[in-house]
Amino acid sequence: MIWVDTVLQGVLLGGLYALFALGLSLVFGIMRLVNLAHGDLIVFAAYLILMLVTLLGLGPFVAALIALPIMFGLGWALQRVVLNRVLGTDILPPLLVTFGLSVVLQNALLEGFSADSRRIPAGWLETASLPVGPISLGVMPLLTFLSAIGVTLALQFIFYRTSLGRAFRATSDDPVTASLMGVKPASVFAQATGIAMVVVTIAALYLGTRANFDPTTGPARLIYAFEAVIIGGLGSLWGTLAGGVIIGVAQTVGAQINPEWQILAGHVAFLAVLLVRPRGLFPRAFD
Amino acid sequence: QGSPVRIGYVSPQTGPLAGFAEADAFTIEAFNRIAAEQGLNVEVIVKDSQSNPNRAADVAQELIIDDGIHLMLVASTPETTNPVTTVAESEGIPTISTMAPWQPWFIGQQGNPGDPGSWRPFDYAFHYFWGLEDVIAVFTAMWDQLDTNKVVGGLFPNDADGNAWGDPNTGVAPGFAAAGYETVDPGRYQNLTDDFTAQINAFKAANADIVTGVVIPPDFTTFRNQASQQGFNPKAITVAKAILFPQSVETLGEAGHNLSSEVWWSANHPFTSSLTGQSCAELARAFTDATGRPWTQPIGFIHSLFETAADVIKRTEDPTDPDAMAEAIAATNLDTIVGHVEWNGAGVPDFAAQNVCKTPLVGGQWRRNDDGTFTLVTVENSTAPDIPTQGEMQPLS
Amino acid sequence: MSPILSLHDVSKSFGALTVTDGVTFDVPEGQALGIIGPNGAGKSTLFNLITGGLSPDAGRIEYDGRDVTRVPPMQRCLSGIGRSFQIPQPFDRLTVFENLLVAATHGRGLPERAVEADCAEVLERTELIHVANRPAGGLTLLQRKRLELARAMATRPKLLLLDEIAGGLTEGECVALVDTIRRVHAEGVTIVWIEHVLHALNSVVERLLVLDFGRVIGIGEPAEIMASKEVREIYLGIEV
Amino acid sequence: MAAHYTVTTRTTASQIAAAAALVLLAVAVAVPFIASRSLIQDLFFILTMLTLAQFWNLLAGYGGLVSVGQQAFVGFGAYMLFGGAILWGVNPVAGLLLAGVAALVLAIPTAFFAFRLQGAYFAIGTWVVAEVVRLSVAQWKAVGGGTGTSLPRDARDAMWGAGWIEGAFDVRASEARDILTYWLALALAVATIGGIYWFLRTKRGLALAALRDNVGAARSVGVDSERMKWVVFLVAAFGTGIAGGLIFLQNGRISPDSAFSVIDWTAFVIFIVVIGGIGTIEGPILGVLVFFALQTLLADYGAWYLMVLGALGIAVMLFAPGGLWGLLSGRTGVQLFPIQRRLNRHD
Amino acid sequence: MALLETRGLTAFYGDFQALFGVDLTLAEGETVAVIGANGAGKTTLMRSIAGVIRQALGMVRFDGREIGAMAPDEIMALGIAMVPEGRKLFPSLSVEENLLMGAHRRKVAGPWRLETVYDLFPILKERRGQPGTALSGGQQQMVSIGRALMSNPRVLLCDEISLGLAPVVIRDIYAAFPRIRETGASIVVVEQDIGQALKVADRVHCMMEGRVTLSGRPEELSREAIHDAYFGAAA
Numbered sequence A: 001m002i003w004v005d006t007v008l009q010g011v012l013l014g015g016l017y018a019l020f021a022l023g024l025s026l027v028f029g030i031m032r033l034v035n036l037a038h039g040d041l042i043v044f045a046a047y048l049i050l051m052l053v054t055l056l057g058l059g060p061f062v063a064a065l066i067a068l069p070i071m072f073g074l075g076w077a078l079q080r081v082v083l084n085r086v087l088g089t090d091i092l093p094p095l096l097v098t099f100g101l102s103v104v105l106q107n108a109l110l111e112g113f114s115a116d117s118r119r120i121p122a123g124w125l126e127t128a129s130l131p132v133g134p135i136s137l138g139v140m141p142l143l144t145f146l147s148a149i150g151v152t153l154a155l156q157f158i159f160y161r162t163s164l165g166r167a168f169r170a171t172s173d174d175p176v177t178a179s180l181m182g183v184k185p186a187s188v189f190a191q192a193t194g195i196a197m198v199v200v201t202i203a204a205l206y207l208g209t210r211a212n213f214d215p216t217t218g219p220a221r222l223i224y225a226f227e228a229v230i231i232g233g234l235g236s237l238w239g240t241l242a243g244g245v246i247i248g249v250a251q252t253v254g255a256q257i258n259p260e261w262q263i264l265a266g267h268v269a270f271l272a273v274l275l276v277r278p279r280g281l282f283p284r285a286f287d
Numbered sequence B: 001q002g003s004p005v006r007i008g009y010v011s012p013q014t015g016p017l018a019g020f021a022e023a024d025a026f027t028i029e030a031f032n033r034i035a036a037e038q039g040l041n042v043e044v045i046v047k048d049s050q051s052n053p054n055r056a057a058d059v060a061q062e063l064i065i066d067d068g069i070h071l072m073l074v075a076s077t078p079e080t081t082n083p084v085t086t087v088a089e090s091e092g093i094p095t096i097s098t099m100a101p102w103q104p105w106f107i108g109q110q111g112n113p114g115d116p117g118s119w120r121p122f123d124y125a126f127h128y129f130w131g132l133e134d135v136i137a138v139f140t141a142m143w144d145q146l147d148t149n150k151v152v153g154g155l156f157p158n159d160a161d162g163n164a165w166g167d168p169n170t171g172v173a174p175g176f177a178a179a180g181y182e183t184v185d186p187g188r189y190q191n192l193t194d195d196f197t198a199q200i201n202a203f204k205a206a207n208a209d210i211v212t213g214v215v216i217p218p219d220f221t222t223f224r225n226q227a228s229q230q231g232f233n234p235k236a237i238t239v240a241k242a243i244l245f246p247q248s249v250e251t252l253g254e255a256g257h258n259l260s261s262e263v264w265w266s267a268n269h270p271f272t273s274s275l276t277g278q279s280c281a282e283l284a285r286a287f288t289d290a291t292g293r294p295w296t297q298p299i300g301f302i303h304s305l306f307e308t309a310a311d312v313i314k315r316t317e318d319p320t321d322p323d324a325m326a327e328a329i330a331a332t333n334l335d336t337i338v339g340h341v342e343w344n345g346a347g348v349p350d351f352a353a354q355n356v357c358k359t360p361l362v363g364g365q366w367r368r369n370d371d372g373t374f375t376l377v378t379v380e381n382s383t384a385p386d387i388p389t390q391g392e393m394q395p396l397s
Numbered sequence C: 001m002s003p004i005l006s007l008h009d010v011s012k013s014f015g016a017l018t019v020t021d022g023v024t025f026d027v028p029e030g031q032a033l034g035i036i037g038p039n040g041a042g043k044s045t046l047f048n049l050i051t052g053g054l055s056p057d058a059g060r061i062e063y064d065g066r067d068v069t070r071v072p073p074m075q076r077c078l079s080g081i082g083r084s085f086q087i088p089q090p091f092d093r094l095t096v097f098e099n100l101l102v103a104a105t106h107g108r109g110l111p112e113r114a115v116e117a118d119c120a121e122v123l124e125r126t127e128l129i130h131v132a133n134r135p136a137g138g139l140t141l142l143q144r145k146r147l148e149l150a151r152a153m154a155t156r157p158k159l160l161l162l163d164e165i166a167g168g169l170t171e172g173e174c175v176a177l178v179d180t181i182r183r184v185h186a187e188g189v190t191i192v193w194i195e196h197v198l199h200a201l202n203s204v205v206e207r208l209l210v211l212d213f214g215r216v217i218g219i220g221e222p223a224e225i226m227a228s229k230e231v232r233e234i235y236l237g238i239e240v
Numbered sequence D: 001m002a003a004h005y006t007v008t009t010r011t012t013a014s015q016i017a018a019a020a021a022l023v024l025l026a027v028a029v030a031v032p033f034i035a036s037r038s039l040i041q042d043l044f045f046i047l048t049m050l051t052l053a054q055f056w057n058l059l060a061g062y063g064g065l066v067s068v069g070q071q072a073f074v075g076f077g078a079y080m081l082f083g084g085a086i087l088w089g090v091n092p093v094a095g096l097l098l099a100g101v102a103a104l105v106l107a108i109p110t111a112f113f114a115f116r117l118q119g120a121y122f123a124i125g126t127w128v129v130a131e132v133v134r135l136s137v138a139q140w141k142a143v144g145g146g147t148g149t150s151l152p153r154d155a156r157d158a159m160w161g162a163g164w165i166e167g168a169f170d171v172r173a174s175e176a177r178d179i180l181t182y183w184l185a186l187a188l189a190v191a192t193i194g195g196i197y198w199f200l201r202t203k204r205g206l207a208l209a210a211l212r213d214n215v216g217a218a219r220s221v222g223v224d225s226e227r228m229k230w231v232v233f234l235v236a237a238f239g240t241g242i243a244g245g246l247i248f249l250q251n252g253r254i255s256p257d258s259a260f261s262v263i264d265w266t267a268f269v270i271f272i273v274v275i276g277g278i279g280t281i282e283g284p285i286l287g288v289l290v291f292f293a294l295q296t297l298l299a300d301y302g303a304w305y306l307m308v309l310g311a312l313g314i315a316v317m318l319f320a321p322g323g324l325w326g327l328l329s330g331r332t333g334v335q336l337f338p339i340q341r342r343l344n345r346h347d
Numbered sequence E: 001m002a003l004l005e006t007r008g009l010t011a012f013y014g015d016f017q018a019l020f021g022v023d024l025t026l027a028e029g030e031t032v033a034v035i036g037a038n039g040a041g042k043t044t045l046m047r048s049i050a051g052v053i054r055q056a057l058g059m060v061r062f063d064g065r066e067i068g069a070m071a072p073d074e075i076m077a078l079g080i081a082m083v084p085e086g087r088k089l090f091p092s093l094s095v096e097e098n099l100l101m102g103a104h105r106r107k108v109a110g111p112w113r114l115e116t117v118y119d120l121f122p123i124l125k126e127r128r129g130q131p132g133t134a135l136s137g138g139q140q141q142m143v144s145i146g147r148a149l150m151s152n153p154r155v156l157l158c159d160e161i162s163l164g165l166a167p168v169v170i171r172d173i174y175a176a177f178p179r180i181r182e183t184g185a186s187i188v189v190v191e192q193d194i195g196q197a198l199k200v201a202d203r204v205h206c207m208m209e210g211r212v213t214l215s216g217r218p219e220e221l222s223r224e225a226i227h228d229a230y231f232g233a234a235a
């Protein structure tokens, strides 16, 4: 029974990691942009929600709803003003610029909010649970996981059922030819980053209600997000979700064997998957 | 009027440990004022460790080499005290250190912590705080006030504190056992873990009524939530570090009510400052007046650090002579705002007697007020009866 | 004469697209073979298969009496296969001379000292000596094409593969380049040359191979091949 | 009248630079005789960061291997030095070699794994490997596990040469150790720069430059790209490991978090290289000076210091991708470490 | 008045000059062929018109407007669509999605919709759900042409649509041209397949080394003249 519980909790944890990863996956898949500031952007969004909650006295979900368009605009501007200028075949410029951004963001938050660890209050939801047979599952982790599925479905819809999604894929395949179709790659990329920031905001909501965060919380989670994206396969959204779940389950199972191996087990699962499938579990057929 | 005695002070003013350094500016400002009044020619040079042990070692070197300090003061968790003490000791600079249990401070600085035969005392480094034996006494006394099955689940991370507390031989478990408590320790975990299912399952399986440990705040929140979600409701949760500051407890909301921890200093302590003559309550109020923030435990200790420094400097013939200064520290006999400081070896094993002095420790519990704020209430004082209690230990929920 | 290069039933596909389709032919040592065919016929792909840049899906490639089908590119180069690229691929940030030095030292496994004079000589012959110390990124098209040739020659190949080396050049430039190639050939180097500029090609090669849709549709005397109705139709698309 | 040719790599600037370098080196060796201890420590910091930067530059700037996991080699090397001293009584100075070899050994499985990945995957892959090493070392109880440990006093006092310096310079033991580690850092930095410069002037170095420009073409002229990658990766790991050992030898204390800090040993190093100018030997030298100047000027401003550093990195990438040295040499054409072979004609 | 016009068009790749003062005019409803050997600069000309290679002001006019300095997406919004060399289908899009991409920006009413494109190339309707790259070369070319038509362009630029295709397939593709012309679009075809080019074009320009060396109506041009213009005089 303990093992069933362990795996189930791991799956739910995977939902959180998948939420961290989905925005990254979107940006990585469309622009090959390795965004090292992703974790800090999540923390930034968490502070934004927290401010809305404390200043306006809103519930966390309503606050997140208000934060969504703000974050979209921020992402859009970030891509337009900064990141579009460093896209290219060389991975170093975006790596460095986003790392610089991460450092700036982290320290700006530190200046603005101090190092105190904070939390978005979610009231009774924080400790609520749902009994499933002999196992008791937290309502928040369940919501997190369902949101991860929801976000995956929504992104999947945008990607494969809308003309914007078509433009995403076309531009990702070949920006020059896409521009011959009337697509403005710079603006398509900006919209993609905007959407990624929407996902970031959702991730921030669950990160911020689950545990304390402080300005330095971002990078520690970034690596899990990358792992989820990579073992899922470049640009595969369901793959990213699966990747998150694999990391989550590996961590809980590792911890069940010995808590010392918890985080290590997640990394080892990542290495093992890549050793067998260097392009991830669900790679695209080409490129 | 010669050149001033230079005091170097390293603390984590920024980064995750910044809460410990909250009262730095307030304290140093007061210290400088009093020193001027008393005609003490001193200069305090403050460096920020940024909560980073590497940086702490670097700034310690800067203080010693660039600023030519005569006395090093350092506080706040082994991550800060240990690198600074190590540097100062090897440079032959007298050091007074506090706010880290003495075991991680003393043993943690030994080359091979696993081999007691190789441990050596320090020539210039002096530390005052409490030790694990005090935590054991206070915690078990608190639990004794409740009706439990005496099974304790332990949360010990793989860091300096966690390894010291969790060590099966020198940690808390043998002491708990002596007091009749059985410890369930699933093993060290890494800080910033996102999931505690394994620990919760282990505690459930052992039917633990009590949880203890030395946990960083984000991890404790994760644990506390998951425990509730997964239907694990112990009668007492008594942890160090995580619920040190009222802000950390507030983030837990209702789940923070009646959490308990060790108390090393409070506005309620019956001591007075040798420097300002303030009582604990007065010091706490002065801090709140000056900063608008509630008092926290480190305030007293930072204050006492400078009290001790002033006392030592007054007693040292030639403060520029490190050996004379070290001798003066060793000869300290001072009543401070955190209690009596004297390196006389009382209550400390022989190997550390020369370098470690202990201050009193009691137990407290956070009580949630109607407006969502929390108050720390002293509930256990059997190891330091002169510190009054304000209530009785209550079970969770 | 024994063949220095022979392909047996070599095939290669990219996904559903078969680009090389059961190609079989021999190149006798010392001969110059021309390859013609429409755009996309698979000519460059054939070169990539011979040099090892791509590996075939089926078939066998023999060079100098050895099966080299699975031998990595750098070893094929060491054993004497040199090539030029259709789209010049200079090492942009190296000088022209250094471009040749890389080829000569690694392509022949010799130390730098031993090949410096040789590289200088190749530069003279390919009329690049006056730009020897310029970064290759700044060369004109003709110079790039010459550099392709020079770099291939610097490996002292026994078999030299040239891919549209005359394309895009003016008549005068073309004549000069052809002259150089002819002299290399005269020294006994076997040449396989893909070219659309037929008059240039025909003034050098002894045999012509026509490729269409990855298949060899004719091989033989240039005059004979050029005369064949099939070739004219496919190649020029004009009904004659 | 056949013309004959010679090949040279020297330029006037490089000859002046070489002369200046010799003088500078002499001064650097003599620094402990004249300078204050704080200057010696600053120079130690500069030299070790420079060494790390040069190796990372060799990897990324020349080898195209953008690794975000160099902290694995810093930390592993340093831990082997501590482990050697604590458990097996290896003299810390000899331990430096052990640090290098250990990092080299670690690099073999790392490369085996990471070379299967390309571009961004490679970068993330190396980072994860470094995390795995960090977490594994954190379980090595004999050297303190997650707590970390200090270099035992016996080992510290036994450092070869420290006793002699103590006597010769008439200084305290701690200062003598600083001088010793400074000289070691100087030797390491000089050997690193000299070694890399020498390597770039060999035919392998030329091949590396060719690979950087065009992999396909390089392979077609006989360059063994796989082997070049291995050589570069292993050499960088070896040097990085020694530098790591040296840094923590001077520091005296080690913990997994400090030894495997991605910020300190990789991110800052990347900043140094990129701000200075990637793909040149001069770049990291310039970069480390800028980095040090910034740190000295702004260290007291806490978070602001890092914000400025981050913003500077972004600005350089956006407006001067060639780094400061790129700007400088682009304007003036100056090269202090010329590797270009020039063909000179003599009739 | 000419619908599309280039005046003294030049183009560079770095230091290399690929076009030397090319003049080209295209009247409303007209079909012009550009022929020439490899590397003559035909593709460069097309890309310059479409905006992929940015031009100086004053070199390209369309419908009375300066478009030389515009971005490709703006130019296409005005009604110039391109069938690029090498088809350039989007590999992660299905056939139908590829077609829809053509109307991504320019959504004007006109003769070309999904249904009419499927009428023109019925085979595509059968394959609508497959990834574009799974098709044969000829079918891919049909998708590429259909994709350009979806925007109901006023000018259609076709770059080597017969490249790498079998003669029968080429014939099939060119069979669609009369229907395209009927809708009133002006067309520029770039071809190496001279026979096809001559069949569909009202006027022909022959390019060599970045210059137009010969122009005229197909019936006016002798085979020898074309041959010379194509391969150079010394053949």
Ligand SMILES: Nc1ncnc2c1ncn2[C@@H]1O[C@H](COP(=O)(O)OP(=O)(O)OP(=O)(O)O)[C@@H](O)[C@H]1O
Residues within 6 Å of the ligand: C014, C019, C037, C038, C039, C040, C041, C042, C043, C044, C045, C046, C086, E164
């Ligand atoms: N790596 C590849 N992946 C997919 N398709 C390819 C690849 N390389 C070549 N092709 C395709 O294979 C076919 C043959 O290409 P190749 O370059 O061999 O032709 P070619 O005869 O050299 O033509 P040209 O005269 O234009 O140089 C083309 O349709 C091309 O698109």
Ligand SMILES: Nc1ncnc2c1ncn2[C@@H]1O[C@H](COP(=O)(O)OP(=O)(O)OP(=O)(O)O)[C@@H](O)[C@H]1O
Residues within 6 Å of the ligand: C141, C167, C168, E013, E016, E018, E036, E037, E038, E039, E040, E041, E042, E043, E044, E045, E085, E160, E192
């Ligand atoms: N991206 C580029 N960089 C450098 N030179 C180029 C580039 N693209 C084309 N060229 C050169 O410009 C000249 C004209 O090329 P272009 O592609 O316009 O010719 P084309 O007539 O379309 O030839 P093809 O029949 O092969 O398609 C050629 O010499 C070519 O080598």
Ligand SMILES: [Mg+2]
Residues within 6 Å of the ligand: C043, C044, C045, C086, C163
């Ligand atoms: Mg070709």
Ligand SMILES: [Mg+2]
Residues within 6 Å of the ligand: E042, E043, E044, E085, E159, E160
């Ligand atoms: Mg073309």
